[in-house]
Amino acid sequence: MTLDATTALAHLPPGLRSELVEEFRKITRNYRERRWEATELDGGRFSEVAYTILHGYLNGGNYAQVASKPAKFDQACRQLESASGAQYPKSARVSIPRVLVALYDIRNNRGVSHVGAEVSANHMDSEYVLHASQWVMAEFVRIFHGTDLQTATSVVDALVERTVPLxxxxxxxxxxxxxxxxxxxxxxxxxxxxxxxxxxxxxxxxxxxxxxxxxxxxxxxxxxxxxxxxxxxxxxxxxxxxxxxxxxxxxxxxxxx
Incomplete structure (x- = not known):
């Protein structure tokens, strides 16, 4: 059987898994269509879903059924680092949360969700959102399916229909x-x-x-x-x-x- 994202993330609650895959598809679709603002907004939503998954995973698999946004996103992500180091991989405790904070900052501070932000939505920021979300997806596949990085990357590549703008x-x-x-x-x-x-x-x-x-x-x-x-x-x-x-x-x- 060919490994796909749904199979690789089968251990996640169906609601969270569907939200994660859908937000990722929206990022790639909006990037493809050069909709920079929409790409960056979806990066924020993707971060919220990914955080919810990590929070459940690092708390003994006690997952919420649907994603939610913590009151202070950056602080909530930093708190994930306090999870027991021996039980969980460093990527889940440290690396992924730090990437999510950066993704969320683009959504909040780069002219996407607020008037008067520092920088208008643009191609360069959308490139980061696209590739950061791809990396997070590959890490999730690697962690939750117990596969190697090359296989995880292949699964994510198959999920991306196309990232070259039409x-x-x-x-x-x-x-x-x-x-x-x-x-x-x-x-x-x-x-x-x-x-x-x-x-x-x-x-x-x-x-x-x-x-x-x-x-x-x-x-x-x-x-x-x-x-x-x-x-x-x-x-x-x-x-x-x-x-x-x-x-x-x-x-x-x-x-x-």
Whole structure:
């Protein structure tokens, strides 16, 4: 049987295991779509779930059923170091908690959750969130499944569908990095990667559609299917909840770069 994350983390309560895997997938998905702020916010939530798991593990396996946030996250993580050293690996007591504090600090202090923070959400911080969470996941697999680091890393690599962004920003344009993607799907993907609606002319520019009247036919079809709202008079295209679901469940999972 091929080892996967669910099997490797089978000793954890199902609720915590599901939360951990889901938050990790959200980090990789948002990174892939260049959604830096969302990536960093998910890093904070991932830290809370990981802390809850460590707290239960270092207290004799007395796990909470769902994750919760301690009142003072950094202090709570430092308290984990006081767990009996002979019984638990140093990684669980010291290394992982310290990484979680750094992940949580990005969420709190780098322009993500508060106005006026020191640094705006950015690619560099998101790179750290991505790779730090990958490392934590690999350590969890190694600890809870009792496997070696190479195997644990392979399990995590299999969990990451893809971390190469599908959207590439070049100057003032965005490019979809799959030239075979259908025009309608590429339109939905571009809208999904944006924090606000886009104009039909902007989308046409991104997708190199020189004949706007022809491209508008694609937008009208998407509008009829309720995947977007296309206000043709104003030229504004807004992704619908149904369109969002289509991107996340149909388009993204099948893309391999």
């Amino acid at each position: 959207i590439w920003e070049v100057g003032d344009v965005k490019r979809v990095l799959d030239p075979a993607m259908k025009l309608a799907d590429a339109t939905l993907l571009l809208l999904h990667s944006s924090t606000s609606p886009l104009t039909d002319t902007t989308l046409a520019k991104y997708l190199e559609q020189d004949r706007l009247p022809n491209y508008k036919r694609v937008l009208r079809r998407l509008h009829v299917d309720r995947l977007v709202d296309y206000n043709e008079t104003a030229g504004i295209v807004t992704l619908s909840p149904l369109g969002t679901k289509g991107v996340e469940e149909r388009i993204l999972p099948r893309q391999v770069l």
